[in-house]
Every structure is written in structure tokens, then in C-alpha cells.
Amino acid sequence: MTRDNDGLRWGVVGTGGIAHAFMEGLRAVPSARVVAVGSRDRERAEWFGDTWDIPHRHGDYRDLALDPDVDVVYVATPHPWHHPNTLLMLESGKHVLVEKPMAMNALQVAEMVEAARANDRFLMEGMWTRFLPVHQVARDLVAEGAVGEPTGVSADFGINLPYDPDHRLFNADLGGGALLDLGVYPLSLASWYLGEMTVVGATRHLSPDHMVDVRTTMLLRGENGMTATLDCASRTSLPGRAVLSGTAGWIEIERFWAATDLVLHRDGHEPERFHRPFRANGYEYEAEEVARRLAAGERESPRMSWSESRRVAEIMDRVRDMGGLVYSPGTVKAVPLD
Known part of the structure; x- marks a missing residue:
């Protein structure tokens, strides 16, 4: 896992309400830093970056996927885009926490899991309730x-x-x-x-x-x-x-x-x-689970496993x-x- 001395470096894919909720929770995780945000709209990426003091703002998801300073991404786009966004990030070498539901159907979930295996990347559905x-x-x-x-x-x-x-x-x-x-x-x-x-x-x-x-x-x-x-x-x-x-x-x-x-x-x-x-708003606990599993060199969480999704x-x-x-x-x- 790539990381610097300040902890796990996060990127956020999407700038909607759930992305803001995740950011609030992540602020309660001392080892986490958000270094990048990606949006299909450059202005929204800039606005989100200003709101949360994020240094890298990308007006294209692919640019975020290629950002060398990002270790793991949180996919916070609407449901139909979970599958393509997650595949893009996994195939670009990023670990992924994807907001629930993991995908639109079981076939998409299977493809996402296979991509995680093929690229040796961590993947977890962000069912935050499980970690409360x-x-x-x-x-x-x-x-x-x-x-x-x-x-x-x-x-x-x-x-x-x-x-x-x-x-x-x-x-x-x-x-x-x-x-x-x-x-x-x-x-x-x-x-x-x-x-x-x-x-x-x-x-x-x-x-x-x-x-x-x-x-x-x-x-x-x-x-x-x-x-x-x-x-x-x-x-x-x-x-x-x-x-x-x-x-x-x-x-x-x-x-x-x-x-x-x-x-x-x-x-x-x-x-x-x-x-x-909660220490913050409850989203901090799923972020901590990602950090624990990555620190242990694991690619899925036993608490929210691929088979569960x-x-x-x-x-x-x-x-x-x-x-x-x-x-x-x-x-x-x-x-x-x-």
C-alpha cells in the first residue's frame, strides 16, 4: 500500500450530499487525509475542494484515478455509476470504498469483485451501519x-x-x-x-x-x-x-x-x-475499517465481505x-x- 508518513491518503469521487457526510466522519479519523476530489464538473470539484480544504481538484474521474498521491477512494456517485467508477479506480490501482448499494445488480457486483482480485486492490461496500x-x-x-x-x-x-x-x-x-x-x-x-x-x-x-x-x-x-x-x-x-x-x-x-x-x-x-x-457522525467507523484492513494487507473486510455484498x-x-x-x-x- 502506498501511503506517506501522515497516514492513508483519500480521494472522493462525487460531490453530493453523501460525500459531505463521509467527509464529516473522516475528519474524526486522525490517520486519514483527503488529498483529492473528482467530479464531472470542474466547478463543483473546486467548490467541494474549497469547502473541505482539499488540495487536488479534478474535473474528470479519470484524472482522479491517475492521481499518484491517492491511495484509496470513496465512490459517492449515484447508484448507476458505482460500477463504472469503481472499475475505473480499481484498474488504475486505487483501493475502493463504494457507497451502498454496491451496484445496480449482482452481475455488476461480481464484475467489481473480479476487478479487485485481478488488480490486487481492496474493495468494500460502504454499508456504514455495519460498523456502528x-x-x-x-x-x-x-x-x-x-x-x-x-x-x-x-x-x-x-x-x-x-x-x-x-x-x-x-x-x-x-x-x-x-x-x-x-x-x-x-x-x-x-x-x-x-x-x-x-x-x-x-x-x-x-x-x-x-x-x-x-x-x-x-x-x-x-x-x-x-x-x-x-x-x-x-x-x-x-x-x-x-x-x-x-x-x-x-x-x-x-x-x-x-x-x-x-x-x-x-x-x-x-x-x-x-x-x-458516535465520535462524529458514524461514517468514521467504516473509514477506520478500511485503514485496518489495508494496514494488515487484506483486500476485503470480514465484516462487510464481498460475499455479503x-x-x-x-x-x-x-x-x-x-x-x-x-x-x-x-x-x-x-x-x-x-
């Missing part, structure tokens, strides 16, 4: 048997936005749909506990143009016998709660995708609350296929849902 301290507490409690034998996961993530066909959440060609943007959170949580999953059933409510889902509910069965009931929505507010249930109790996590607290309910005991605050992408493909929605890997265009 309170979720490690939950994992430890389940492993210790605090809720008995684990039996299921339920989780939902829903927001209420006015319908606008040009908004990225409702525009299929921008990677729209509640499942891809919001459902990836409960799906990733379920995958962490269920392992390989089978789609038992799914229901959906469609946008007025029938091009994307605005609500999808899924029932899954894990290889370990656990089940998951998951819900996501872009035009309906949902509680945003996750529950990890077992034969002797359950763990409740409010706003699970950005949680700092959980409550353990054990049969015959008073509820126990665990609080794990593949599994979640495959489930989303299966759920979409049930309604006839297909994201073409070549053009990332969509066909109407039945």
Missing part, C-alpha cells in the same frame, strides 16, 4: 445467548417524499426505487444474522409510472432457520426499528441504520439500555424479478414493472 459501535454490541449480545437461540429479524426503513419522477428515488434510470436505496439497509442487517437467504415472498406498491417500487415488503428464510420480515418505502413513513428476536428475549434498535442505542429485553428481567455515541444484491435481484423490473447491466436502463 452499537451494532457490535448487538452482535456480541446475540452471540452470548442474551436472547436465547436467535429466531428472527424484523426491520423497516421508510420515508415520505412527494412523488417527483425526476427525483432519483423515483427515476429508474437514476437507480430509483425504495428497495435499492432504502431496502438495502434492512436486507444487509438480515444477511448479517441469517447468512444465505431464500425469498419466501414479497409484495410491492409501484410508482404512478410503474417504473420503480415505492414500497416493498419481504419475507426471507435464512440458512440457519431464522426468518426476516423487512419493509422499505419512499412514500410512507415507517418506524425505522429493528428487532432481533430469540427464544428468551429480544433486542430493539430504534433508527437502526444510524443507531447509538439499543434495548435488551430478557425474559424475567428489566430492560437494559446500551448507549454507544453479493448476497444482498442477489436478493434484491430476485425481489425485483418477481415484479418484472430489470436493471440492464450494460445501460442501467429499466423496463416497466408488471
